[in-house]
Amino acid sequence: MDHNRIVELATSISQNVAKIDSYLKSNGLSGPSFDIDTPFINGFPEEIGAIRDAVLEANLELSELLLGPKETFVEYQYNYFVCMRALYQYKIPNAFPVGEEATFAQIASNCNCSEVVVRRIMRLAMTNRIFKEVRKGVVVHTATSKALAEDERFRDYVDSEDPSQTGFSLANNTTDTMYQIMGKDPARAQRFSNAMAFRLTGPALKLDFLVDHGPWGSLPAGGTVVDIGGSHGKAMVAIAEKFPSLRFIVQDLPPTIAARRPIPQEFEYCVSFMEHDFFTPQPIIGAAVYLFRWIFHNWPDKHCIRILKNLVPALRQGSRVVVSEICLPEPNTIAVRKERKLRAMDIAMMTMQNAQERDKGEWINLFKRADERFHFVEVVQPEESDLAVIEFIWQE
Numbered sequence: 374m375d376h377n378r379i380v381e382l383a384t385s386i387s388q389n390v391a392k393i394d395s396y397l398k399s400n401g402l403s404g405p406s407f408d409i410d411t412p413f414i415n416g417f418p419e420e421i422g423a424i425r426d427a428v429l430e431a432n433l434e435l436s437e438l439l440l441g442p443k444e445t446f447v448e449y450q451y452n453y454f455v456c457m458r459a460l461y462q463y464k465i466p467n468a469f470p471v472g473e474e475a476t477f478a479q480i481a482s483n484c485n486c487s488e489v490v491v492r493r494i495m496r497l498a499m500t501n502r503i504f505k506e507v508r509k510g511v512v513v514h515t516a517t518s519k520a521l522a523e524d525e526r527f528r529d530y531v532d533s534e535d536p537s538q539t540g541f542s543l544a545n546n547t548t549d550t551m552y553q554i555m556g557k558d559p560a561r562a563q564r565f566s567n568a569m570a571f572r573l574t575g576p577a578l579k580l581d582f583l584v585d586h587g588p589w590g591s592l593p594a595g596g597t598v599v600d601i602g603g604s605h606g607k608a609m610v611a612i613a614e615k616f617p618s619l620r621f622i623v624q625d626l627p628p629t630i631a632a633r634r635p636i637p638q639e640f641e642y643c644v645s646f647m648e649h650d651f652f653t654p655q656p657i658i659g660a661a662v663y664l665f666r667w668i669f670h671n672w673p674d675k676h677c678i679r680i681l682k683n684l685v686p687a688l689r690q691g692s693r694v695v696v697s698e699i700c701l702p703e704p705n706t707i708a709v710r711k712e713r714k715l716r717a718m719d720i721a722m723m724t725m726q727n728a729q730e731r732d733k734g735e736w737i738n739l740f741k742r743a744d745e746r747f748h749f750v751e752v753v754q755p756e757e758s759d760l761a762v763i764e765f766i767w768q769e
């Protein structure tokens with residue numbers, strides 16, 4: 374073991390933690406904790422974001438150096454996902470009130486499940502700070518379990534599945550895709566939509582990145598932006614707020630359009646909704662921009678190419694296609710913690726749907742295979758964002 378490295382990491386952690394502490398103290402902010410009243414989303418201000426990231430990265434490396442290769446490998450918590458699924462299935466977070474104590478027996482009886490199973494599930498969850506056993510057999514909520522009990526979007530996120538033509542369909546004993554399955558079950562579609570809304574609450578997925586780094590400012594007044602698979606229209610509303618002279622059309626499948634929540638009234642003049650299946654020809658001809666946010670990573674190449682080919686007849690000289698998705702980095706070029714997150718997402722897409730995340734070369738190749746007239750413009754990768762802004766222009 375390189376002794377200098379662990380000392381170097383520990384020193385950097387100590388120095389950076391001192392800076393965070395001094396920032397918190399001088400701004401009258403309390404220190405981080407797992408207490409039930411802790412805000413669920415970490416409210417560290419942006420000015421110390423880079424210092425916090427440096428501590429987390431050094432901390433990860435230090436832990437893994439001390440664990441060594443084998444323990445780092447087997448540390449991976451495969452069963453954690455089963456545990457999360459069981460919490461959802463048995464509604465355990467809602468089986469006792471926030472702020473009160475309960476025994477495993479009481480919780481088991483409230484969720485109609487065996488006490489032994491409840492105890493085993495909850496004790497694994499506790500290793501991730503979900504619930505706390507204050508005395509043997511007696512538990513209370515923590516900040517995370519409180520959010521599971523109270524925030525419907527978070528609860529649904531735990532139980533969410535992504536589009537699939539393989540595992541998900543198999544598990545549902547059907548050859549329908551996930552979206553077809555959802556189309557037949559409005560309650561389930563709503564749960565998925567809530568889960569997506571929760572997923573978007575993370576700072577690395579803020580819509581600001583798309584607003585600040587997309588081509589919106591260079592579009593002519595009155596130019597149309599079509600958000601294909603745009604769900605409830607949040608992206609369009611965020612862009613409309615800063616670029617009010619543009620016109621926005623949100624397209625999605627009928628059940629999603631039907632179940633959407635109303636947008637703020639002040640955007641009704643410029644944001645409209647329409648039913649459209651992106652596997653059929655695009656009905657809005659010659660828009661300035663067609664946006665795909667978090668669409669292509671749900672589909673294998675073959676299907677992405679079908680989606681793009683259905684867009685082609687609507688494109689006119691200079692139309693742009695903007696993709697807001699992960700752009701996988703070259704190996705070892707970004708912090709390990711972030712790279713791990715992006716690559717874990719890629720594997721999740723593979724195992725669930727035969728889909729994938731893509732790197733820059735794969736994005737360019739995908740569009741060229743759909744049609745040679747798609748010309749790559751650029752990838753903008755905001756440092757704090759998980760999603761890049763990838764732009765293509767149509768040239769006859």
Ligand SMILES: C[S@@+](CC[C@H](N)C(=O)[O-])C[C@H]1O[C@@H](n2cnc3c(N)ncnc32)[C@H](O)[C@@H]1O
Pocket residue numbers: 552569573601602603604605608624625626629649650651652665666667668671
């Ligand atoms: C992962 S969500 C992304 C939603 C939105 N673009 C965002 O960034 O929040 C994928 C969206 O694609 C929509 N979708 C799936 N299949 C579709 C299809 N064939 N035609 C149109 N939309 C579809 C889903 O209803 C869902 O809203």
